[in-house]
Amino acid sequence: MNPGLIPLIVYLSLLFNTLSEAQPSSAGPRPLALNCGSKDGGHDADNRKWESDDKYLVAADKSVSSTALTHEASLCSDVPYMTARIFKGETSYKFNVNSTSRYIIRLHFYPSNYPDYNISDSYSVVTTGTMTLLRNFSAFITAEALSQAYLIREYSLAAFNSDSITLTFKPADKSFAFVNGIELITEPELFDDKAGLVGVADTAGTIDGVSSNMQTMFRLNVGGQYIHPKNDSGGLMRSWYDDMPYMFGAGTISHVGNVTIDYKGLPEATAPADVYRTARSQGPDPNINKHSNVTWVFQVDANFTYLVRFHFCEYHLEKINQRVFKILLNNETAFNSADIIAWTGGKGIPTRKDYAVYIGNKRGDAELWVTLHTNIDLQPEFYDILLNGLEVFKLSDARSNLAGQNPVPSEMMQKQLIANREAHDPNSICSKQVIVGGAATVGVAAIVLLIMIRKKRRAPGSDPGSTSWLPVYGTSTASKSTTSRKSHGSNSLSKDAVCNCRYFSLLEIKRATNNFDESKVIGVGGFGKVYKGVVDGNMMVAVKRSNPSSEQGVNEFMTEIEMLSKLRHRHLVSLIGFCEEGDEMVLVYDYMGKGTLRQHLYRGNKITLSWIQRLELLIGAAKGLHYLHTGAKYTIIHRDVKTTNILCDDSWVAKVSDFGLSKTGPNMHQNHVSTVVKGSFGYLDPEYFRRQQLTEKSDVYSFGVVLFEVLCARPALNPSLPKEQVSLADYALQSARKGTLEEMVDPHLKGKIKAEAFNNFTDCSIRCLSDHGMERPSMGDVLWTLESCLRIETKVEGTTNSPKSSSPSDMVEVPIDNSDMIAMHLNTLNLDNDDDDDDAIFSQIVNPQGR
Structure with missing residues (x-):
């Protein structure tokens, strides 16, 4: 090589590198992921590379980098959520793009508090060119209303006919804007013109x-x-x-x-x-x-x-x-x-x-x-x-606008937020009355307020008020009553709860139960007795009547109504209506023909469920709990998960019941709810018991006990057994350490569970019983494991049958080949119509086929 060419080659190389740096690598099809506010970028939990946003900023002097003051346990990754770019004035990002391509833009928001910035004061306007993506957007309000720790907003933008995209953040008046992560990805043409x-x-x-x-x-x-x-x-x-x-x-x-x-x-x-x-x-x-x-x-x-x-x-x-x-x-x-x-x-x-x-x-x-x-x-x-x-x-509309309004929190969520503020306000009357064990109980202030209203309403001469009701899903069986419908509970219940539940007069309840005839009693719980009844001529119902001497009273009564009036899911019970008249508090549910899961496991050692049938019922219950934790507008913690609160309808669909102890979950600034310990011994989360801090992982622990209860067909507590075996959870953990879990299995199931399914099931169950909540799986993970176990078990059988019937379990993923599919359509359901069981409880769904 000519020595004189070496300086020229070095020069050209340096020039090429300089030009490459001058053109950000976002140009072209390479996906761009920015960890906003971070100097070094970093890798997320999936080892995906995120880079710093510094070199894409325009007018960077109007923005600052910041780090979140809190770390929400449900964050999927620290990158990009734990750092943020905070905008004190209008600031833009500029990205080089292909002018003929569509692009996906994703914005990531983690509404935590940041040093010197109160996140509730943040309102943002986000635009790209003439397109408005967000206007007056409050990530704080949105996350609170949806009960989410972080938010992702995704947009698909048509070709700009420009070689760059400008993404602008502007704070609303006297506030600030922020963003944690930005993604820019070239999108192939996936849409039609007609x-x-x-x-x-x-x-x-x-x-x-x-x-x-x-x-x-x-x-x-x-x-x-x-x-x-x-x-x-x-x-x-x-x-x-x-x-x-x-x-x-x-x-x-x-x-x-x-x-x-x-x-x-x-x-x-x-x-x-x-x-x-x-x-x-x-x-x-x-x-x-x-x-x-x-x-x-x-x-x-x-x-x-x-x-x-x-x-x-x-x-x-x-x-x-x-x-x-x-x-x-x-x-x-x-x-x-x-x-x-x-x-x-x-x-x-x-x-x-x-x-x-x-x-x-x-x-x-x-x-x-x-x-x-x-x-x-x-x-x-x-x-x-x-x-x-x-x-x-x-x-986008005719004004090139995609921005909607901030969501409005539900009435229950608003009550909880008010209670949170009052609990932290030393001048609040309610906050002085709700200190339990040295810690302010989240949400109790709202209940105290409701009780105060209730007492005031019951004063002599007070107007009890009136309300109308709407039958659940408008089912024909819940037709409007012809008797008096003065709702003596409407003033202490939210509008939604009253409108979504039917109000029964005490006269209607007495007619339905033959004046609370003892021969109609089908169960007894902490709230009171449960009666079999008939309303509207032929509609079977379960009537749960409060016992005045019971420790469970008005709080559980109102909680059950408030919760169930807002929840609709195939695997959750649904409330028909209620009655509150004089000293009577009554809840009315649809009659549950197959009773509790527990009674089909070991009542009198009469085993009626196969392994596959047990898996199907567990999957249904897990779906219900998973929905409570993640699918509702706010996290709901059941707090009393056990086999007697998992009910089976006539089609053997499992439903989670009894929400009297339920609590709305922590908000995004907390990872737990501080509350007095309640639950059932044998199922109680030891971490919750020690710290009085409730999380959704407390339900996971209880469900872990249920998993072993179903596998072993024995109660959670059995004092008649040797000391080391009294507690099912402790015995399971000891057996796992010794490698003797197979010895615990119900004799009716031995040799009938495939090894892979058994290992997956027991491994998941043991993790549910971990001493620390952070080490337990989510209900979504538990559900996935149970469904995988069912798939393993049905590889040979090809189909799964519900207990005592040929009806497939609802919403269970099962492999079905062509012949199975045709057979399913040619054969109608052949449900078992056994006589009503004396121990049958209630399902609290008006009409399963109408959902």
Whole structure:
């Protein structure tokens, strides 16, 4: 080499490096992830690289870096949430992009307090070009209302026809803005230019998805598990969530298909193969399917158009007109004859369909209802529906705006927030009265206030007030009463609770129970006796009457009503109504024909449940608890999980019951609720007992005891056994250390549990019983393990049968091949109709088929 060329090569190399640094590496398709406020970036819990945001800032003098003062236990990763970029004035990021590409922008917010900044004072305006993404946005209010520790806002933006994107943060008046993480990812063209607009004439009824800017509202793996961003297709790092918390329909069945997904002309980035390998259908009974539908309900922002994307993949059937169904959006028909095979031409071939609907604000609410219903007019071979995935996108309006309003916390949440403030205010009257064991009990101030109102209302001459009621889901069996309906409890209950529950007069209750006839007693609990009754002529109910001398009284009565009036889930009990008149406090539930889980395990050593049946019931209970912890608007801790509070309806669907001791969970500034210890011995979390600090992991501990109770068919406490075996939890932990867990197994199950399922089940159960809550799995992890155990057990059997019947358990993922699927549709349910058991309790759901 010519020595004279060496200086030139060195110079060119340095110049090239300088130019490379001058052009941020975000240009082009490489995904960009910024850990805002961090100098070094870092790696998240999945070892994904995040870089500092410094070099992308414009007018950086108006912003500061900061570190969160608190660390929420539910944070998925410290990166990017523990550092933040705080904006004191309008500040922008500038990213070099490809002018012809769509881009996904994700904004991550962790509304913790930061040094010198009160997070409740933060209100942000976020724009990109002329598009408004957020306006007057309070991450604090939003996280409180949704009971989430952190928030992610995702947007899909059309091509800018520019070589850069400017993302601007501006604080509202006298406040500050902040952000913890920013992602910028090139998005392949996944949208059509002609998506049908529901309810509009064909000539004008289309939406151009290619040129639309949109916000991702919901992304669901229907019938399947949560899909982590690292398992997404196309490198788009999307999260796909379980659809169950949004379901509002008849009983359904989840399927897992063992099929190779052939995308053909569909871009693989549309959805990962795991979305198309799972699905939800109605079930085996065509007579039920003809008269019911499957519905998902979403809370959305009013006065926007929404693009709803349906993901389909048929892997059971293979002919046209075998399964044909209608697609409806807010009761408007989007498509009348959906036939997946007609669309794709065969099994294992996915497709997606987009439909749009405008949602105004005529009634002051904003809900999107997505409904599928079999089309019986076309007489398909099977009356059923199928759906694999669902996405909902909000489209920008005519003002280039995507911003909605901050959510309004529920009445119960507002009461708790008020109670929290009063508990920390030394001048508050209530706070002086609610000190329990030296610690202010979260939420007790609200209850004390309600009791004070109750006492004032009962003063002589006071007007008891009146209220109307609405039957749960408007079921015909809960028709309006013809007798007096003065609600003596309405003044001390929230408006929602009163409106969502029926009020029964004491006369109606006495008629239903034959004046509380002792022969009608079907159970006795801490609250009082439970009676079998009949209302509205032929509707069987369970009536729970308060015992005036019971330690459980008005607090549990109101808690049960407040909780259950707001919760709707297939595996949670639902309240029909209540009565409060004179000194009587009564709760009314639908009658539960199969009683408690406990009585089917070891009552008189009469074992009636197989291992697979026990797994199905545990899965149902786990789904109910998982929903309480993560699916509701705020975390709910049951606090009394045990086998007598897991009930079975006539179809052997497990439901979690008895919410009298339940508590709303900690807010985002706490990782526990300080409260007096309550629960049942044998199931009580030792960490909760020692520290009087309640978390959702306390429920996990109790459920761990339930798991061993089901496996071993013995009570949580049995004083008649040797000392080391009295406590089931302690005995299980000792046996695990000795390697002798198999010796504890119920003799009826020995040799009938596959080794892999047994190991997975017991490992999960032992982790649930960990002494420290942080070491226990979440209820979601427990649910996943139980479902995996069921899949292992059903690999040979192929199907799972509910106890004493051929009915498949609701919402349980089971592999179903073609012949099984056809058999399911050709055979109706053959439910067991045994005589009512004397120990049967109650399910508290008005009509399971109407949900």
